[in-house]
Amino acid sequence: MSRTLSKDCIRPNTTPPQASPRGGVHIKRELLFIPGPVTVSAPVLESLRRPLIDHRGPAFAQLIERITHQLRPLFGTSGAIAILGSSGTGGMEAALVSLFSPGDRLLACPVGLFGLRFAEIARAYGCDVEILETEFGNALDPNRLAERLRADRKRQIDGILLTHNETSTGVQNDLAALSRGVADHGAMTLVDSVSGLGASDVRMDEWGFDAVVAASQKVLAAPPGVAMVALSDRAVDRLETSEVPSFYFNLRKALDFGALGQTPWTPPVSTLFAVETALDRYAAEGASNVWQRLASYAAAIRAGAQALGLDLFSRANAHSNTVVAVNIHSGIDFGAVLRTLREEYGMTLSGGQEHLRGKIFRIGTMGDLAQTDVIALLSAVEAVLTEAGMSVKKGSAAKAALEVFLRLEEPPIRGDARRTDGRRAAQTMAMPT
Numbered sequence: 001m002s003r004t005l006s007k008d009c010i011r012p013n014t015t016p017p018q019a020s021p022r023g024g025v026h027i028k029r030e031l032l033f034i035p036g037p038v039t040v041s042a043p044v045l046e047s048l049r050r051p052l053i054d055h056r057g058p059a060f061a062q063l064i065e066r067i068t069h070q071l072r073p074l075f076g077t078s079g080a081i082a083i084l085g086s087s088g089t090g091g092m093e094a095a096l097v098s099l100f101s102p103g104d105r106l107l108a109c110p111v112g113l114f115g116l117r118f119a120e121i122a123r124a125y126g127c128d129v130e131i132l133e134t135e136f137g138n139a140l141d142p143n144r145l146a147e148r149l150r151a152d153r154k155r156q157i158d159g160i161l162l163t164h165n166e167t168s169t170g171v172q173n174d175l176a177a178l179s180r181g182v183a184d185h186g187a188m189t190l191v192d193s194v195s196g197l198g199a200s201d202v203r204m205d206e207w208g209f210d211a212v213v214a215a216s217q218k219v220l221a222a223p224p225g226v227a228m229v230a231l232s233d234r235a236v237d238r239l240e241t242s243e244v245p246s247f248y249f250n251l252r253k254a255l256d257f258g259a260l261g262q263t264p265w266t267p268p269v270s271t272l273f274a275v276e277t278a279l280d281r282y283a284a285e286g287a288s289n290v291w292q293r294l295a296s297y298a299a300a301i302r303a304g305a306q307a308l309g310l311d312l313f314s315r316a317n318a319h320s321n322t323v324v325a326v327n328i329h330s331g332i333d334f335g336a337v338l339r340t341l342r343e344e345y346g347m348t349l350s351g352g353q354e355h356l357r358g359k360i361f362r363i364g365t366m367g368d369l370a371q372t373d374v375i376a377l378l379s380a381v382e383a384v385l386t387e388a389g390m391s392v393k394k395g396s397a398a399k400a401a402l403e404v405f406l407r408l409e410e411p412p413i414r415g416d417a418r419r420t421d422g423r424r425a426a427q428t429m430a431m432p433t
Helices: 042-047 058-075 088-099 113-124 142-151 175-182 233-238 251-258 269-285 287-307 334-345 371-387 396-408 422-430
Strands: 080-084 105-108 128-131 159-163 188-192 211-215 227-231 323-327 360-364
Touching (some): 058 080, 058 211, 058 227, 058 269, 080 088, 080 251, 088 211, 088 227, 105 113, 113 128, 113 159, 113 188, 142 175, 159 175, 227 233, 227 251, 269 287, 287 371, 287 396, 371 396
Parallel strands (some): 105 128, 105 159, 159 188, 188 211
Antiparallel strands (some): 211 227, 323 360
16 A cells, blocks of 8 residues: 655645556555544554454454453453444443433433434433533533532432543543542443543543443554443443343343353454454554554644644643544635545545534544654645635644654654654654745
């Protein structure tokens, strides 16, 4: 696979498809700066070519054991982890239907559209859902959550729905602070960490969460198709009491088969191969290095956007490390900007969703990306905005991003030449011509 970058990092992607030595057409690599799925590394993609194995045999059981072992420190748990063949939303639905019953009262705490989705799933299964409102762009206030729970003196709230990282608004909640607010209440606490797990510290057991949901196609940088649900001991006990009829999304079945090294239904075996390789790469890099890398990319993108005169949608104390949400400049056809970036530069960004459509755009930091890719993206955005009639100082976005990288001192990682040489290349690419 290849990408097209000149020394000033923004040569348009105009090379036509070429014949592949194996036959067919060689497709140029497109950089995905979206909230997921993400740009996947060559070793992870190569894992998808492995021959399939019997999903009821010993090799598959060993695969599941290895994956589960590597997931435990990411979740911060010694408890049970269910592996599901589904999207992250499937994991969220499985947690809800397996732990709650119709009529249970839940307190949902959305900070964006995916938090609202969590609440919608619960309502679809007959739960009585109360919404603790937070203005989009802000993180959930731990004090407001604690105050609402203290007011529940009769302990009528059966469950709490939290979001770790919200991709629709570019917001990350402080899970440690939120955990202190729920600790004394006793309600079953579920966390959507689909786009957050692996990007920052999660200590599920220490913080007292009962279910944390993640997925393969976000920070882990594997293809989509696998969800993971970690459960506390009391959540495992609670599986026996749910009155919601469920078949596929049934965590009791998932755990029972998991004890045999299997899944209840035919699993996405190839995707699981890729997940294991992605986890190997994550472990080799080291969790703290991953956190720092993603934080530095997000900070660099925020700085670059602001250097272009663009305002951030998320508030200063609520920025996500995995997605940056930026307000769209008035008078600019940003649909055309996104299309040009995708078609001419091979870089894909995301627009806003639902009522935020046409108001914001979003840039993801996850996946197999280097500092040079971030510099290239910001330079391309600058070029396309200039063509669209916006007045910007040439090289300002790349310069601002480079200053962030130099300040944060991202270390070389894994002996990967793309990242080891990233700062030197980024310095060259950020110099205006």
